Amino acid sequence: xxxxxxxxxxxxxxxxxxxxxxxxxxxxxxxxxxxxxxxxxxxxxxxxxxxxxxxxxxxxxxxxxxxxxxxxxxxxxxxxxxxxxxxxxxxxxxxxxxxxxxxxxxxxxxxxxxxxxxxxxxxxxxxxxxxxxxxxxxxxxxxxxxxxxxxxxxxxxxxxxxxxxxxxxxxxxxxxxxxxxxxxxxxxxxxxxxxxxxxxxxxxxxxxxxxxxxxxxxxxxxxxxxxxxxxxxx
Numbered sequence: 696x697x698x699x700x701x702x703x704x705x706x707x708x709x710x711x712x713x714x715x716x717x718x719x720x721x722x723x724x725x726x727x728x729x730x731x732x733x734x735x736x737x738x739x740x741x742x743x744x745x746x747x748x749x750x751x752x753x754x755x756x757x758x759x760x761x762x763x764x765x766x767x768x769x770x771x772x773x774x775x776x777x778x779x780x781x782x783x784x785x786x787x788x789x790x791x792x793x794x795x796x797x798x799x800x801x802x803x804x805x806x807x808x809x810x811x812x813x814x815x816x817x818x819x820x821x822x823x824x825x826x827x828x829x830x831x832x833x834x835x836x837x838x839x840x841x842x843x844x845x846x847x848x849x850x851x852x853x854x855x856x857x858x859x860x861x862x863x864x865x866x867x868x869x870x871x872x873x874x875x876x877x878x879x880x881x882x883x884x885x886x887x888x889x890x891x892x893x894x895x896x897x898x899x900x901x902x903x904x905x906x907x908x909x910x911x912x913x914x915x916x917x918x919x920x921x922x923x924x925x926x927x928x929x
Contacts, residue, residue: 727873728767728819732864733759734856735880738777743853757784759879766877768818768868772856778812789816792836792867794860819869838863852882861889872896 735754736744744750763769764786773781782789791812798807821834840859864886870876872894878886 727871727875729875729877730818730868730870731763731766731769731877731879732771732886733763733769733879734772734854734882734886735759737772737774737854738780740774747852756781760784760786762879763816766817768816770813770815770864770867772811772813775808775810775812782814785814786816789814790836793838794863795837795839797841813864813867815864815867818867819871819874821869834866834869836867855883855885858885858889861886862893865890865893870894 735756738753738756741750741753760771760781763771770792771781778791782791791814793810794813795810798809801807838860840857840863842857865876870890870893874894876887876890878884878890881887
């Protein structure tokens with residue numbers, strides 16, 4: 696339920712931006728896989744969330760990465776400044792993707808940071824030799840998408856990620872309907888809502904591939920005005 700027309704329009708834009716996964720899902724790609732996304736307070740920035748009811752101080756990133764290792768695929772957001780320290784805690788095979796969000800307007804003696812790294816590992820690879828099961832979306836490890844205040848998002852928190860970012864994360868991991876995703880730091884719940892939208896079948900696609908027979912045609916037509924006049928005259 697939306698609180699206003701503006702809120703309803705924002706929800707529609709959010710769902711439209713997230714979109715839907717390609718049809719076929721985990722059934723076409725094999726078994727469903729377990730995925731996770733973590734967007735914890737960045738190292739040294741936990742104090743920004745001290746007023747939140749679940750505030751617990753700085754996050755133990757070593758323990759967090761060990762927890763993520765139990766999934767088939769995972770992604771972890773962090774800051775450019777913290778990347779060397781966080782990457783050193785990761786197991787072999789971790790890759791680094793880049794979200795170019797634009798700089799935040801503020802005074803600084805040094806160049807402003809305009810991007811954030813996303814560490815990711817595992818997920819579902821694409822196999823071009825199997826056209827019936829291949830992932831239909833071209834995947835890249837870089838996203839250029841600016842951010843704006845999400846004033847219509849209930850329970851929004853600092854660092855809430857936009858819908859385009861959520862879709863990009865799902866595509867990085869090769870996510871498909873039938874998979875599961877754990878949002879380990881749900882915050883405003885935007886990633887979970889995006890996941891539900893992404894893995895819900897696209898109704899327009901279902902309508903385009905509807906094989907049910909068309910309704911039977913009938914030769915009985917309602918009488919025309921002239922026919923009604925003739926019936927009344929007789």
